[in-house]
Amino acid sequence: MTAGVDRPIRIALLAGEASGDVLGASLLQALKHRYPNAEFAGIGGPKMTQAGFNSWFDMETLSVMGLFEVLGRLPELLKLRKDVVAKIIDWQPDVFVGIDAPDFNLGVERRLKDAGIATVHYVSPSVWAWRQKRIFKIDRATDLVLALLPFEKQFYDNHNVACEFVGHPLADEIPMSLDRAEARQRIGLIDAQEVVAILPGSRGGEVAQLGDTFLQVAQQLQQQRGHLQFVVPAANGKRRQQIETLLENYPQLKVTVIDGNARDAMAAANAVLLASGTVALEAMLVKRPMVVAYKVHWLTYQIAKRMIKVKYASLPNLLADKPLVPEYLQYDMTIENLVTELNRQLDSPSADLQAEFELLHRLIRQDASVRATDAIDVLIKSSQANSPR
Structure with missing residues (x-):
C-alpha cells in the first residue's frame, strides 16, 4: 500500500475496550505529530475520538469478557468483524494497528494482511501465559507486534516473530x-x-461479576472503620448507571462515584481494591497498595485454569516475577479475604512496596508512543517500497 500523490497517509486503528482507547489516544498523538496530514479511522472510544479519530462503529460492542460470555454474542461479533474488514479494505490504509483485543483483532489482521495491508498488533496477547501456540496465529496475522513489557519480546524472539519492546504509555x-x-x-x-x-x-x-462483592467488602470495612470513605470511578455512562443501580442496596455506604478519572481516585486512596487488568498496572504506577481480585463465569474459569502457564495474574507481579501484590481469584475472591487484606494494607503501609513500584515504573518508562510510532513508520516505508507503483 502507498499513500501516493493524491491522498495523505491513512492509518486504521481498532481498540476494543477502555484500556485500548487510552493506549490508542496516546499513540494517535504521536502519529499525528509524525504525520500531520494523515487520516485516522476504524474503531475507538471517546479518548481516541477526542484525539482526532474517526470511529466507524461503537467500541462498546467489543467489550466482552471471558470465553463463555463471548458465545452468546458470537454472531454479532462475527458480523462486525466482517463489516470492519470490508470497510478497511475499501478505505485502503497504509497500515492497520490493532490495539489489544486479540481475539477480535487478530482475525481482522489476518484478513487484512492477506489483502496486502501491513498490520501491527499493539500490546502483545498474553501468549507467554496461556495458549502459547497462538504465537503461530500471531505470526500469520501480523507484520509486527509492539510489546509493552520487556519479558514479552524475548518470547517472540525465541519464535522468530517480529516484535519491538516499546514500553508502556502509562509509565510515560x-x-x-x-x-x-x-x-x-x-x-x-x-x-x-x-x-x-x-x-x-x-x-x-x-x-x-465483581461489583456486588466489592460493595459488600466496602460495607464491612466501613462498619469496622467508621471514618473510612470510598470512591468508585465509572469508566463511562453505562458503567455509572450500572454502579449506581448496585449502590441502591447500600444506602449507608459513604461512597463517591465519579466519571472516569480512575487515576485521581487511586492517587487519593490509602488502598485500592480493583479488578485484575491494566488498572493494576496503573495502581502500581500511582504507587498505591492494592488488592487484586477477579472472577469469571465458572466454565470460563475451568477452561482457563488448565491453560495458564504463569504463576501470577496481575501485571505488577508478572513484571516483578514475585508476589508484590495480593491476588484473590475466583473462589478465593471472598468478602472475608478481601476485607482482611485491605485492613492489613490500611494498617501497615509498606515503604518497601513503594520502592519496588518505583523500580518497575522506571523499567517500562520508555517513551512508548514515540517508539511505537518509529516502528510503525519503518513498516509503512517498507510497505510502500515493496508495493507496485
Whole structure:
C-alpha cells in the first residue's frame, strides 16, 4: 500500500475496550505529530475520538469478557468483524494497528494482511501465559507486534516473530510521584481521613461479576472503620448507571462515584481494591497498595485454569516475577479475604512496596508512543517500497 500523490497517509486503528482507547489516544498523538496530514479511522472510544479519530462503529460492542460470555454474542461479533474488514479494505490504509483485543483483532489482521495491508498488533496477547501456540496465529496475522513489557519480546524472539519492546504509555504519562491531598481535592474528598478506591472493571460483565462483592467488602470495612470513605470511578455512562443501580442496596455506604478519572481516585486512596487488568498496572504506577481480585463465569474459569502457564495474574507481579501484590481469584475472591487484606494494607503501609513500584515504573518508562510510532513508520516505508507503483 502507498499513500501516493493524491491522498495523505491513512492509518486504521481498532481498540476494543477502555484500556485500548487510552493506549490508542496516546499513540494517535504521536502519529499525528509524525504525520500531520494523515487520516485516522476504524474503531475507538471517546479518548481516541477526542484525539482526532474517526470511529466507524461503537467500541462498546467489543467489550466482552471471558470465553463463555463471548458465545452468546458470537454472531454479532462475527458480523462486525466482517463489516470492519470490508470497510478497511475499501478505505485502503497504509497500515492497520490493532490495539489489544486479540481475539477480535487478530482475525481482522489476518484478513487484512492477506489483502496486502501491513498490520501491527499493539500490546502483545498474553501468549507467554496461556495458549502459547497462538504465537503461530500471531505470526500469520501480523507484520509486527509492539510489546509493552520487556519479558514479552524475548518470547517472540525465541519464535522468530517480529516484535519491538516499546514500553508502556502509562509509565510515560504518570509522574513518579502523585500527591494524595491534591488528588483528593480534585475529586471532592478534601476532608477525608482514609479512602479506599474501588475499581470493579470497565466492562459490563466485570461490574456484574465483581461489583456486588466489592460493595459488600466496602460495607464491612466501613462498619469496622467508621471514618473510612470510598470512591468508585465509572469508566463511562453505562458503567455509572450500572454502579449506581448496585449502590441502591447500600444506602449507608459513604461512597463517591465519579466519571472516569480512575487515576485521581487511586492517587487519593490509602488502598485500592480493583479488578485484575491494566488498572493494576496503573495502581502500581500511582504507587498505591492494592488488592487484586477477579472472577469469571465458572466454565470460563475451568477452561482457563488448565491453560495458564504463569504463576501470577496481575501485571505488577508478572513484571516483578514475585508476589508484590495480593491476588484473590475466583473462589478465593471472598468478602472475608478481601476485607482482611485491605485492613492489613490500611494498617501497615509498606515503604518497601513503594520502592519496588518505583523500580518497575522506571523499567517500562520508555517513551512508548514515540517508539511505537518509529516502528510503525519503518513498516509503512517498507510497505510502500515493496508495493507496485
